[in-house]
Amino acid sequence: MDxxxxxxxxxxxTALAMNAAGINRGKSGNVSARLTRVGFDGFLVTxxxxxxxxxxxxxxxxxTLDGQAQGSRLPSSEWRFHRDIYRQxxxxxxxxxxxxxxxxxxxxxxxxxxAFHYMVAVAGxxxxxxxxxxxxxxxxxxxxxxxxxxxxxxxxxxxHGAIVLAASLEHALALAVEVExxxxxxxxxxxxxxxxxxxxxxxxVVIEKFATYGQPGSRD
Ligand SMILES: [Zn+2]
Numbered sequence: 001m002d003x004x005x006x007x008x009x010x011x012x013x014t015a016l017a018m019n020a021a022g023i024n025r026g027k028s029g030n031v032s033a034r035l036t037r038v039g040f041d042g043f044l045v046t047x048x049x050x051x052x053x054x055x056x057x058x059x060x061x062x063x064t065l066d067g068q069a070q071g072s073r074l075p076s077s078e079w080r081f082h083r084d085i086y087r088q089x090x091x092x093x094x095x096x097x098x099x100x101x102x103x104x105x106x107x108x109x110x111x112x113x114x115a116f117h118y119m120v121a122v123a124g125x126x127x128x129x130x131x132x133x134x135x136x137x138x139x140x141x142x143x144x145x146x147x148x149x150x151x152x153x154x155x156x157x158x159x160h161g162a163i164v165l166a167a168s169l170e171h172a173l174a175l176a177v178e179v180e181x182x183x184x185x186x187x188x189x190x191x192x193x194x195x196x197x198x199x200x201x202x203x204x205v206v207i208e209k210f211a212t213y214g215q216p217g218s219r220d
Contacts, residue, residue, distance in 0.1 A: 003037075004035065004037065004044075005057050007033055007035060007044060008044055008057035008058075008060040009057055010033065010169050011031050011032065011033050011044050011045075011046060011060050011169065012046075012052065012055045012056075012057070012060065013169075014031045014094075014096065014169045014170075014172070014173050015029070015030075015031045015046050015052040015055070016052050016053065017173055018031065018096060018098060018173060018176065019052060021173070021177055022100075023098050023100040023176055023177055023180045024098040024099065024100060025099070027049070027050070027051060027052070028098075028099040028161070029096070029097050029098040029099060029100075029161070030045060030046045030076035030078055030082070030097050031045070031046050031094075031095070031096050031097075031169070031172075032044060032045040032046070032076075032079075032082040032086075032094065032095045033093065033094045033095075033169055034086055034092065034093045034094070035062060040062070040064065041064065041065050042062060042063050042064040042065050042083075042086070043062075043063055043065075043082060043083070043086050044060050044061065044062055044063075045060070045061050045063060045075045045076050045079055045082050046060065046061075046075075046076050047059050047060065047061050047073035047074060047075060047076065048073075048074050048075065048076050048077050049074070050073070058071070058072075059073050060073075061073050061074070061075040061076075061079075063075055063079060063082075063083060065083060065086060065087050067079070067080070067083050077136060077137040078097055078136060078137055080137065080138070080139060080141070080142045081095075081097075081141060081142040081145045081146075081163065082095050082097075083142075084142045084143075084145075084146055085145075085146065085149070085163075085165055088146055089149070089165060091153075091165070091167065092165040092166070093166070093167050093168055094165070094166050094167070094168055094169040094171070094172040095163065095164070095165045095166075095172060096163075096164050096166075096169075096172040096173055096175075096176040097161060097162070097163050097164075098161055098162055098176055098180070099160070099161040099162075100161065100162060100176070100179075100180040100183070101180075102180055102183035102184040102186075102187050103156055103161065103162040103179055103180050103183040104156075104160070104161050104162070105183070105187055106130070106156060106183050106186065106187060107130055107156040107157055107158050107159060107160060107161065107162065108158070108159050110130055110132070110133075110158045110159075111130060111156075112127055112128055112129045112130040112155075112156060113127060113128040113156070113179075113182055113183060113186050114126075114127050114186075114195070114197045115127060115197050115198040115199075115200075115202075115203050116185075116186055116189060116195035116196070116197055116198075117182060117185060117186075117198075118198060118202070118203070118206045119178065119181075119182060120182060120203070121203055121206040121207045121210055122153075122175065122178050122179075122182075122210065123152050123153050123154035123164075123175070123179065124151055124152045124153045124154075124207070125151050125152050125203070125207070126198075126200050126203040126204075126207075128152065128154050128155060128156065128179065128182070129148040129149075129152065129155050129156070130148065130155065130156040130157070130158055131144035131145050131147065131148035131155050131156065131157050131158060132144050132158055133157075133158035133159045133160065136160065141157065141160075144157075145157060145163055149163065149165065153165050153166060153175060154175060154176075154179045156183075162176070162179055162180070162183075164176045164179060
């Protein structure tokens with residue numbers, strides 16, 4: 001099997017694992033991986049409208065960084081933010097987008113996740129921001145997401161879901177699970193009261209330790 005076919009299979013495996021992990025239901029989420037080969041600079045992304053369980057490597061859509069799709073399938077309707085993240089973020093080699101229930105619940109309140117727990121630093125900073133609402137699939141949504149992802153590997157999307165980026169599909173899936181776990185814990189805390197938020201200086205210490213020890217979603 002060649003490298004590209006293997007990567008196509010990894011994209012499918014990640015999409016299936018996302019649903020098995022309970023962070024996505026049905027076909028609402030999507031997965032992509034950067035693909036660079038001779039004469040091609042772009043990414044592979046899950047197609048629109050096909051159940052993950054029925055996907056074959058040939059169904060995964062290759063898109064250039066100019067947004068041109070190749071092959072017989074149509075890309076996910078959310079291809080724009082995948083494309084724009086790969087264009088702007090050299091640290092992004094894989095992206096997972098979900099409508100995971102707790103992250104999406106917070107996003108429906110336009111609430112990001114503050115440093116209520118030190119693991120928030122796994123997304124790269126002292127908080128996980130929530131990007132303002134825009135219609136799915138639009139350039140406006142992509143623009144909002146890119147801003148919310150500045151110096152971060154994860155963000156929420158108001159009234160929509162969450163995006164994570166990472167150095168590999170494996171790390172992106174792990175980070176998506178971590179973000180959903182944090183969102184659930186924060187949601188539970190909010191049922192009782194307002195959490196104690198860790199100071200910026202402490203979060204900087206945690207971020208430094210993560211850089212040394214390597215946490216889910218961090219670079220290899
Ligand atoms: Zn979506």
